[in-house]
Amino acid sequence: MAGPCPSVARGRLAMVAWLLYLFAALAGAINTALGGSNATLSEGLAQPITAGLIVQAVAVAALVATGLLHGGMGWPAVGRVVALP
Numbered sequence: 001m002a003g004p005c006p007s008v009a010r011g012r013l014a015m016v017a018w019l020l021y022l023f024a025a026l027a028g029a030i031n032t033a034l035g036g037s038n039a040t041l042s043e044g045l046a047q048p049i050t051a052g053l054i055v056q057a058v059a060v061a062a063l064v065a066t067g068l069l070h071g072g073m074g075w076p077a078v079g080r081v082v083a084l085p
Contacts, residue, residue, distance in 0.1 A: 042051035067073030 038051065038055055041054065042048045045051050045054075064073065
């Protein structure tokens with residue numbers, strides 16, 4: 001059985017490219033607001049180290065949640081860990 005028509009594959013590739021551009025623009029917009037929110041948190045707590053730890057904890061929690069939701073996270077088998085140098 002033959003694969004999809006080349007024009008269909010090209011259309012899918014173009015759609016993925018536009019989604020990546022949209023994601024990059026959204027990430028850039030959010031990144032500009034992040035500095036202000038971090039500064040506000042630091043001033044509100046009057047403890048910059050604590051504010052940094054909170055920001056990092058939220059980032060790690062978001063990564064773990066995303067990994068668990070998409071099934072891209074798991075523990076390696078014990079045999080693989082033992083075989084590491």
